[in-house]
Amino acid sequence: MLQILDIKKENVITTIAIGKLHQKDIEKVHPIIHTILDKGLKIRWYFEMQDFEGWNINGFWEDLKIDAAHEKEYEKIAIVGKEQWHDWVARFMKPFTNAEIKYFDIKQKSNAQKWIEI
Template sequence: MLQIIELKEKNIVATKASGKLRKEDIEKIHPLIHAILDKGMKVRWYFEMVNFTGWDLPGLWEDLKMDTAHATDYEKIAMVGDKKWQNWITQFMKPFTNADIKYFNLDQKEEAKSWIESL
C-alpha cells in the first residue's frame, strides 16, 4: 500500500509504503509528479518504508516505467527505511537518475524531511 503524506513544499511528493506495492499504488503518484512538472519544477520525493516488503510484479514493472520516464525530472529522493535491502535499493537507483538520492534510517526521518525540503 502507498499512502500520500502531506509535506508543506509545493514540489515534494511524500509517501509511506507498507506491505507490497501494486501497480495501482504507483499509478497514484503519476498525477502528483505531472502537477509538479507542469509548474516547471523538479520533483522531490520523500519515500518512507514501514513494514515494506517490496513490489508485486506488475507494481515493480510500473515503478520501473515511471522511474525511467521521469529519470531527469527528480531533484532529490529521500529513501527512509529500516532494512539493509532498502538501503541497497537506494544505491542501485543512483545510476538511473540525475537526482540526489540519500538513504535514512527510520529514526532519522525528521532529518530526511529537513533534507528533502532544503535547497
C-alpha cells in the first residue's frame, strides 16, 4: 500500500510505503506528478518505507515506466527506511533518474524531511 500524505510544498510528494506495492499504488502518484510538472516545477519525493516488502511485478514495472518517463523532472528523492536493503533501493534507482537521491535511516526521518524541502 502507498499512503500519500499532505503536501507541504507544491513540488514535494510525501508517501509511506507499507507492505507490498502494486500497480494501483503507483498509479495514485501519477496525477500528483503531472500537477507538479504542469506548474513547471521539478519533483521532490519523500519515500518512507514501513514494513516495506517491495513491489509485485506489475507495480515494479509501473514504477520503472514512471521513473523513465520523467527521469529529468525529478530533482530530489529521499528514501527513508530501517533495513539495509532499503539503502540498496536508493542505489538501484540512481541510473533511472537525474535526481539527487539520498538514503536516510528511519531515525533520521526529520533530517530527510528537511532535506527534501530545501
